[in-house]
Amino acid sequence: MSVYNPLPQPDAQTVPVRLSRWRIRGELTRSTQWCLALAGLLLPVLIWWAFSAAGLANPMFMPGPDAVLRRLAHWLQDEGLMTDIGISLYRVMTGFVLSTLLALPIGLYIGTFRPVQALLEPLTDFIRYMPAAAFVPLVMLWVGIDESSKILIIFIGTFFQMVLMIAEDVRRVPMAQIEAAQTMGATRSEVIKLVILPSARPALLDTLRITCGWAWTYLVVAELVAASSGLGFAILKAQRFMQTDKIFAGILLIGVIGLLTDQAFRWIGRLAFPWLKR
Template sequence: MADIEFTKNTNKGPRRKSRLLELRTEIPAGLYFTAGISFIGAFFLIWLLLTSFELVPPLFLPGPEAVWKEFARQISEGILVDDVAASLYRITLGWLVSTLLALPIGILMGNFKFFEGLFEPFIDLVRYMPAVAFVPLTILWTGVDDGQKILILFIGTFFQEVLMIMDNVKSVPREMIEVSSTFGLSRWEILYNVILRYAMPGIWDTFRITLGWAWTYLVVAELVAAKVGLGYRIMRAQRFLQTESIILGILVIGLLGLCTDMAFKLAYSRMFRWMDRKG
C-alpha cells in the first residue's frame, strides 16, 4: 500500500503585519485615544482596589471617594478657586517673563557665535543649580510676596529655555541660509523670513515644554510664606496629615498642566498646518 503523504498548505499569501509595533507609524485616532483612556482608567481602578480592600492604610493613600469629598468641600468654600487663581497668576507671569527674555537671547546665541560664547558658559553653570536652593536668596532679594514666587518660577525655566531656543535656531539647515544669501536677501531678511520661520514650530514646542516645567516648580515657589495657592495648600495639608488634600492638589496641578499643554498643541496645529508631524 502506497504511503499517502499529507501536506499542509501554508501558502496563505503575505502575512499582514500589525501596525501597532511598526516604528513611527500612525495608528487610527480612535485607537490612540482609547489606549490613553484605558491606561488612565486602569490606574484609577488599581487605586480604587487598593483603598477599597484597605491594602494601603487611608492615612497614606485615601480612596477616590475621600478625595472627591475634599474636592466638593474646597469648591463649596471657595478655597480651590482662590488657590487655582493665585497659582495661575504666578505661573503665567513667571513663565512669560522667562520666555520674553529667553527668546531674543536664544535667537542671538543660535545665530551668532559671539553671543553663544558670551552667554553659554554662565547659563550652563546656573542651569544645574536647583531652583529650591535659591529660595533663601530670593526671600532676601524680594521678600515673601508674589515677586519671590515668580522669581523661583523664572529661575526654574529661563536657563533651560534659552538653550532649547538656541538649539531650535541651530536646526535650520545652513544650505537654506546660503541659498537665501545667494538670492540677495539681507542678513535681517534671512533671520526673519528664513531662520525664524523654519525654527518657529520647534520654538513653540519649547514654549509648551517649559510651561510644563513651570507647573512642576509651583510647590517649590509656594513653599515659603504663601497664604494661597495649590502648592501652599499641599504643604499645609502635609503638616496636618490631610492626605486627601495633598492628592487633590497634585491632581489639580496635573489637570491644569494637561489643559495648558493641550491648548499649546491645538494652537500648534492651527499655526503650523504646513508641518508634517508624522515624523
C-alpha cells in the first residue's frame, strides 16, 4: 500500500530573505521599515511637484509644494503660526481627554455587564451616527461661543465612537480567563481590576490612538464656532480669500501633528507592552 509522501519543505535557512518579507504578517528590519515609510510619504509629494511643475493645474486651485512652503514660512514669521498650533492642540487634546475619562468607565461597564449593555448601547449606537457638525447650532445655544464650545464639538465627535470601541475591546477578553478567576474566588471588582483591564489594555490603547486621530478630523468643524485663531480657523479664513496655498499648508500641518501623535501612542505601546509586535 502506497503512503502519501508530501514534498519536502525547504529548510528555514534556505528560504531567501526577500521572500520572507512577503509572508503574511512577516517581519521587516528596522532600516527596511523606515525606508518604505519614507518612500510612502515622499512619493505623493514628488507626484504633486511633478504635476504642478508640468503646468497641468492652475496654481490658483492647485499650488505647488514650493508655494505651500513659502506660505508656511510667511505664516510662521508674520501670522502667528505657533499660536494657531498651540490653541488647536489645546482644543483637540482637551476634548479627547474628556472623552477618554468618561468613555473608559462607561465602555468598561457596557462590555462587562449585560444589563448596562442593554440599557446604554442602543442609545450610544443611535447618537454616534449623528454628524458632529449638526450639533454646532445647539452647542452655541448651550455653552456660548467661547473655548468650551470648540471642546464640546470635539467631545461629541469622539465620545460615542470611543464608548462602543472600548466596550468591544472589553468583550474580546476570553471568558475562560474570567471563569478561571471566578473559580478561584475572585469578586466582580477583582475580576474587572485583575483580569479584564490587564487583558484589554493593549486593545484599549489602540482604541485611544484611533479616536485621537478622529479628534483631529473634527478640528475644522469645532473652529466654525466663532473662532478667531487655530489651524481650522486659518483654513476657513483662507478659503474666503482664495488662499489655496494656505489651505494646503493648514491641512498638511494637521496631518503632520496627527502623525506625530499617532507615533507617540505607538511608542507608548511598545514601552508598555514590549511582548507585542508593533
